[in-house]
Amino acid sequence: MNYYPKPMSKLIKELSKLPGIGPKTAQRLAFYLFESSRDEVLKLASAMVEAKESLKFCDLCGHLTQDSPCQLCRDQSRDQQTLCVVEEPKDVIALEKTREFRGKYHVLHGALSPLEGIGPEDLTISKLLQRLQTGEIREVILACDPDMEGEATALYLARIIKPMQIKVTRLARGLPIGGDLEYIDEVTLSKAIEGRQEI
Amino acid sequence: MYLEKIKIRNFRNYCTADVLLAPHINVLYGNNGQGKTNFLEAVSFLTLGSSFRTKRDEELLKREEKGFYLKGEFLDNDESLLLEVGTDLNRLVVKVNGVVYKSKRALFGRVRTVIFTPDDLQIIKGGPEKRREYLDLYLAQAYSGYRKVFLDFYRALYQRNSLLKKFREGFRDFTELEIWTNKVIEEGSRIIYYRLKAVEEISPWINRYHQLMSKEKEDLHGLYICTGEMRPIMDIDCIKEEYKKAIFRRKIEEMRRGYTLVGPHRDDLQLLLNQKWDLRVYGSQGQQRTAALALKLAMVDLIKRTQGVPPLLLLDDVFSEFDNERKKELLRLLTAGTQTIISTTELRDFPNLGSEFKALRVESGVIFD
Ligand SMILES: Nc1ncnc2c1ncn2[C@@H]1O[C@H](COP(=O)(O)OP(=O)(O)OP(=O)(O)O)[C@@H](O)[C@H]1O
Ligand SMILES: [Mg+2]
Ligand SMILES: [Zn+2]
Numbered sequence: 396m397n398y399y400p401k402p403m404s405k406l407i408k409e410l411s412k413l414p415g416i417g418p419k420t421a422q423r424l425a426f427y428l429f430e431s432s433r434d435e436v437l438k439l440a441s442a443m444v445e446a447k448e449s450l451k452f453c454d455l456c457g458h459l460t461q462d463s464p465c466q467l468c469r470d471q472s473r474d475q476q477t478l479c480v481v482e483e484p485k486d487v488i489a490l491e492k493t494r495e496f497r498g499k500y501h502v503l504h505g506a507l508s509p510l511e512g513i514g515p516e517d518l519t520i521s522k523l524l525q526r527l528q529t530g531e532i533r534e535v536i537l538a539c540d541p542d543m544e545g546e547a548t549a550l551y552l553a554r555i556i557k558p559m560q561i562k563v564t565r566l567a568r569g570l571p572i573g574g575d576l577e578y579i580d581e582v583t584l585s586k587a588i589e590g591r592q593e594i
Numbered sequence: 595m596y597l598e599k600i601k602i603r604n605f606r607n608y609c610t611a612d613v614l615l616a617p618h619i620n621v622l623y624g625n626n627g628q629g630k631t632n633f634l635e636a637v638s639f640l641t642l643g644s645s646f647r648t649k650r651d652e653e654l655l656k657r658e659e660k661g662f663y664l665k666g667e668f669l670d671n672d673e674s675l676l677l678e679v680g681t682d683l684n685r686l687v688v689k690v691n692g693v694v695y696k697s698k699r700a701l702f703g704r705v706r707t708v709i710f711t712p713d714d715l716q717i718i719k720g721g722p723e724k725r726r727e728y729l730d731l732y733l734a735q736a737y738s739g740y741r742k743v744f745l746d747f748y749r750a751l752y753q754r755n756s757l758l759k760k761f762r763e764g765f766r767d768f769t770e771l772e773i774w775t776n777k778v779i780e781e782g783s784r785i786i787y788y789r790l791k792a793v794e795e796i797s798p799w800i801n802r803y804h805q806l807m808s809k810e811k812e813d814l815h816g817l818y819i820c821t822g823e824m825r826p827i828m829d830i831d832c833i834k835e836e837y838k839k840a841i842f843r844r845k846i847e848e849m850r851r852g853y854t855l856v857g858p859h860r861d862d863l864q865l866l867l868n869q870k871w872d873l874r875v876y877g878s879q880g881q882q883r884t885a886a887l888a889l890k891l892a893m894v895d896l897i898k899r900t901q902g903v904p905p906l907l908l909l910d911d912v913f914s915e916f917d918n919e920r921k922k923e924l925l926r927l928l929t930a931g932t933q934t935i936i937s938t939t940e941l942r943d944f945p946n947l948g949s950e951f952k953a954l955r956v957e958s959g960v961i962f963d
Contacts, residue, residue, distance in 0.1 A: 507770065509756035515767060543749055543777065550773045 403429070452484075455526070457502035457519045459484040467491075467500060474498040476533040480523065480552065482506050482540055490538065498536075501526065506544040507551060515551065523552075527559055537565040595670040595705050595903060596933040597637065603663040603680075604656040605639075606632035607959035614963070616952035617669075619934045623941040624956035630937035633956065634709065634908045637935065640666040640677045641705040641906060642731075643688075643698035646713075652683055668705055670903075677701055706735040706905035708893050710912060714886040718874060722862035729863060732893040733792050736900045740788050747781035747858065754778050755853045762852035775841060778854060783833040785858040786820060790828050793818040793863060795899070796892040800865075803888035806923050807916075808881050814873065814888065817864045822856030883915055887924075894932060904932040912936065913943050 399407065403425060411421035428436055452458065453465035460466070467473070467487070477498030481487055487500050503518040526532065535556055539545035553563045568586045602611040607629045622630050631647075635654070639645050645654060655662050661682035668675040678689040679701060688695040690704065717724050734741040754774040761771070797816040804814040820826050822840030827833065840856045841848075848855050865873040865885060873885055897905045913921050921943055928934055938944075944951060955962040 507773075509753050509760065509770075509774070512756075514757075514760070514765075515770060543746060543753070547753070547773045547777060550776075551770060554769050554773070 452502070452504075456500045457484075457504060457522070458487050458500055475531055477536065478526070478532045478534070479536045479538050481538045482545065482548070486538065496536075503539075503548065506539060506548040508544045518548075520552070524555070527556065527561060532561060534562040534564060537563065539565075541568055595668050595675065595906075597666055597705070597906060598669045599667040600637060600640070601663070601665040602633075602636050604659040605636050605654055605662040605664060606656060608632060608636070609656065609959060611959070611961050613954065613961050615933070615935070617933055618931075618950045619928055619936065619952070621941065621944055621951055621953045622935060622937040622956055622961075623939065623953060625939060628956045629959045630956050631711070631910050632959075633961070634711075634910050634935060634937060636664055637666070637906070638707055638709050638908055640664050640679060640701060641707040643679075643701035646709055646711060651681055655681075655683065666705075675704060677704065703735060703738075703741065706897050706901060706903075707908065708732065708890055708897070708905045709908040709910070710887055710890040711910040712914070714890065715883060717889060718865065718877070718882045718886050722860070725863040726858075726861065728889065729789055729792065732896065733788055735905065736792065736893070736896045737788055740785075743781055743784045743788070747778070747785055750774060750777035750781050751854055751857070751859060758848055758854065759852040761849040778857065779834055779837045779841065782857045783830060783837050786824075786826075786833050786837070786861070787828065787830050789858065789861070790818050790826055790833075792896060794828070796889075796896050799892035799895045800885070800888045803891045803927070804881075804885055806927065807884040807888065807920050809920070810878065810881055812867045812881070813869065814881075814885055815866050815869060817866060819862040819864050821860040824856070884920070887912060891927065898932075907932050907934040909934060909936040911938065913938050913940065
């Protein structure tokens with residue numbers, strides 16, 4: 396990398412630290428930035444700094460926000476008795492886009508994975524239990540990712556929430572819309588059969 | 595499904611080779627060190643996505659070259675399948691019918707393949723992991739659900755072991771442990787179930803092939819051995835129950851040692867002569883060799899039965915250690931229905947090459963029709 400002048404190699408090094416960016420892409424981005432106008436580069440840099448400095452996680456639900464509690468937590472028109480638990484802020488966005496869910500959220504910031512050293516104490520589980528203790532919430536919807544770690548997390552939460560006399564449900568695992576049955580993998584299909592519903 | 599054509603570029607000692615194969619039996623002959631095993635390795639790399647000799651792709655690359663490329667054209671009645679894999683060691687390109695995939699795993703399972711090499715004696719003589727590898731490789735090809743269950747089991751197992759390590763250091767969350775224990779039991783039971791079922795089915799075939807090929811005429815049977823005093827009952831719910839009990843019995847010890855002590859990752863396939871004598875201990879060299887081959891041939895039958903079509907059969911140097919009588923028996927067992935590529939240094943082991951046979955001569959990385 397020291398074929399480049401120092402500022403360039405420094406920029407490449409920083410860029411390649413970003414997720415999904417390898418050394419080659421980092422090089423391409425660095426050249427792109429170098430060839431962009433000073434204005435463009437400043438816009439990008441200030442957007443990054445501004446995002447970093449003005450954003451935080453909501454103290455209540457853990458969602459990404461400028462002010463805590465976040466807008467979703469403050470919105471009294473939402474169903475105050477239903478709480479949807481997700482792994483990441485981007486899952487909140489995904490669910491909001493569907494406009495199907497009008498309750499409140501709780502973001503765990505991850506899933507149980509002993510391999511990566513992530514245990515219950517590393518997630519926002521104690522905060523979740525505090526929220527449930529107020530007695531306002533009647534139903535918890537577990538919307539963890541449908542992978543092994545997500546499922547383990549959901550089972551773990553179900554185990555500790557159920558004794559609190561709160562209804563615990565989880566998202567139905569269905570078939571992708573527009574998917575051809577023939578091409579859907581066995582696991583998805585068998586889960587879909589397991590979770591079949593009367594119509 | 596059979597391999598009609600293979601294109602090899604810079605793989606092992608091959609620079610360029612374009613070979614047409616016959617749908618039945620192909621005899622690859624040549625002196626030592628000419629490239630017979632390398633050819634079989636190329637074929638199996640295409641169909642399994644891995645080599646039977648090495649895990650390191652750089653060893654496969656022809657020395658002093660920058661990248662290798664393999665392409666196989668397979669035919670099945672009027673359907674065709676195109677498998678391609680190429681790498682310059684930085685980038686890997688895998689294509690199935692022209693569609694690009696990210697990993698070599700995408701090649702696996704499209705053309706089922708059974709390989710025998712002289713190293714397979716280790717299945718008999720080596721540790722239990724060799725026999726588990728044997729079962730896993732072929733069960734993944736015989737049962738379409740096996741590979742997924744296998745990968746899920748190991749993921750759950752590593753998660754549980756990481757947690758048990760924390761238990762050893764004094765951390766305790768029994769709810770979390772129970773969740774991962776259940777996952778391990780759930781996936782592990784299915785592996786045990788598949789393996790029990792498979793061993794029961796292949797055992798008579800193993801015996802038959804062994805009887806045909808070995809001189810001693812002793813019975814040979816396979817027996818699946820579960821760890822942790824689990825009773826091997828062939829019912830998925832019973833296995834789960836047994837597995838649960840077995841893990842419970844070892845709970846304290848697992849927390850002390852920091853890993854999972856019971857399960858398919860520690861099971862074994864025992865091979866018994868006359869229902870009683872461990873082949874590993876009591877078998878003659880010759881019996882052990884024929885047994886290794888019998889294990890592989892039995893998998894051809896299992897795959898035929900579960901998939902409805904025979905796998906591709908690759909036999910490396912099977913003849914070298916057999917006497918004439920056993921060579922003859924083996925030749926009789928090869929059938930035109932299963933595409934076979936068999937390597938040998940002695941073409942005269944194939945006395946009357948009929949129309950079912952195609953002979954290919956190999957000389958320092960060049961193949962002559
Ligand atoms: N990466 C490589 N690049 C170039 N040549 C290689 C490479 N790997 C192995 N070889 C060469 O390939 C030859 C061995 O080929 P192979 O193992 O296929 O022989 P064979 O025909 O099976 O012989 P035998 O009858 O002894 O088993 C050796 O000469 C070896 O040096
Ligand atoms: Mg060889
Ligand atoms: Zn909030």
